[in-house]
Amino acid sequence: MSSTQVGNALSSSTTTLVDLSNSTVTQKKQYYKDGETLHNLLLELKNNQDLELLPHEQAHPKIFQALKARIGRINNETCDPGEENSFFICDLGEVKRLFNNWVKELPRIKPFYAVKCNPDTKVLSLLAELGVNFDCASKVEIDRVLSMNISPDRIVYANPCKVASFIRYAASKNVMKSTFDNVEELHKIKKFHPESQLLLRIATDDSTAQCRLSTKYGCEMENVDVLLKAIKELGLNLAGVSFHVGSGASDFTSLYKAVRDARTVFDKAANEYGLPPLKILDVGGGFQFESFKESTAVLRLALEEFFPVGCGVDIIAEPGRYFVATAFTLASHVIAKRKLSENEAMIYTNDGVYGNMNCILFDHQEPHPRTLYHNLEFHYNDFESTTAVLDSINKTRSEYPYKVSIWGPTCDGLDCIAKEYYMKHDVIVGDWFYFPALGAYTSSAATQFNGFEQTADIVYIDSELD
The missing domain is CATH 2.40.37.10 (Lyase, Ornithine Decarboxylase; Chain A, domain 1)
Structure with a gap:
């Protein structure tokens, strides 16, 4: 989807505004009124995209x-x-440039590099030196990161369906942050790692993504209550919400919708279930250099509306290909x-x-x-x-x-x-x-x-x- 098409998806009619906003959101500040803010921003990005030489070319x-x-x-x-x-x-200089570009475009978001994308040791070491944290999906990936003297609090165990022995292993290594999307997983965690800081993974609209993930992972919004109720009954620690809009997405409005849905879960957890305020929003991965400016423009505006600066929520992400594809x-x-x-x-x-x-x-x-x-x-x-x-x-x-x-x-x-x-x-x-x-x-x-x-x-x- 081009910049113009993305803007039009949000600005073509007032119906789009209604589709993207629930009653609570429409009472808030309207950054997306007629989609004008986003539309104009993406047009500006498109018009200026050739002003800078691609880092890879250097x-x-x-x-x-x-x-x-x-x-x-x-x-x-x-x-x-x-x-x-x-x-x-492997050009380690490219990794450095991409990191600097991330900080420039998404200064609020702490990247947790997806180790599965490319577990090369020198790349992991460089990313660690730059201050990047790590998204691990298995015992082997956790081992790889910990073997480099990286603190376990810099790891998120981002696999909603884990082997029981791996959960025990994560507990033994003090890897605390973990994702889930089903009640059965909560019972395993209660038994083997009850002090986990849990991130509830919600499903997203990833219909335009080349690599779809919501077909396998993520709780549908209509089922969130079941998980929140289980969290409360089991006495587990719900730290936040995570999502992933898939890789190679062409419709960046999916990011907006996902952030909006995450806000709904944050509010529901506190207001309807009396859970402590959630502190982490994990916006997942799928970032690509080719579309980075467009996707991050949508993400920044969505965060400004639903999770503004000073809201007390830490924003993290799980980029993989963004840091290594062109390197x-x-x-x-x-x-x-x-x-x-x-x-x-x-x-x-x-x-x-x-x-x-x-x-x-x-x-x-x-x-x-x-x-x-x-x-x-x-x-x-x-x-x-x-x-x-x-x-x-x-x-x-x-x-x-x-x-x-x-x-x-x-x-x-x-x-x-x-x-x-x-x-x-x-x-x-x-x-x-x-x-x-x-x-x-x-x-x-x-x-x-x-x-x-x-x-x-x-x-x-x-x-x-x-």
Whole structure:
């Protein structure tokens, strides 16, 4: 959804205002009257989006240098088995820039990095140094964070349905903050970790998200009373409310609705059940660099209306891909080629959907291969490859004459990286591709299917250093 469309969704009619506001809200200050405030803000963001160079672009020279240095040491005719495996370049400077951008756009919100997104130790260490906290979903992730001498009070156990032994483990390690969305979970927590600081996860409208989560987690608003009653009867500590609008959402009004619903739960807990005032609002994850300004504009305005500064509530979030997606570049080796015609071929690389590009299957990502090394020459950042959707058929034939499909190394026909791609170069065996922005939900879910090792090396750089 474009900036204009988002604004229009809130400003097109008074009906929208009614849909987004309950009777309590409409008596409050109307930041969303006719959607004008948000609409104008998003238009301004759209008009000025090209004024600043994307942080990622600043890193290109050092990324290219690192790629070139690594590949330059490999002779695919004499190297040891596996020496030409795919590898990552990780730019820690990009992580720093993204953190600074977070503080600029969302100064009120404390990020708890989603470890599942990319559990790389150096990234976790850097984020910890920057003051970022951590969202863990399992014992292993909790262990990983605690092993780095990070205090357990910097962890939120953000899994609403936990293994009982993991709950006991969290209690033994003094990991106190935890999410839930059902009565059965509360009974486990009462038995194994009764001092937990609980966050009630509510369902959201994530119908426009690429990765939907409310189909699995989150209590519907009509069932919140059941959980609040159970909390009171069991004598547990309800600390706040959490939600997640899904990843890759195109309708940012879902953030507004979720914050509004959270406010309803806050008020209901205190006014109808006599619970102590809630202190934490967890706005979840799903943040992406590409849409960060738009989504955060909606979030800031929603917080200003429902949880204004000075309301006594700590706001936290669970970003994952935002911090690491653009910080990682993957390089893969062309291991085979099957020519179909003069200008058409099937290309096979040593990484694919069972490896570090599993994000194609379950995260709805579309990796964009670019030629890095071709016919003994290096290329970088010349945008020489493109998808089948081009401006015209003439452009396809003249500028991108080579039609290819790109496949991973396993024997499964599902292992396809791109079914139709047009490239400037006639790729040959021994060439290398690079794939920008592959740091989120890639290596963390790689498998060893067919016996292909997926422990890709990581070369670290810092583009913030001279």
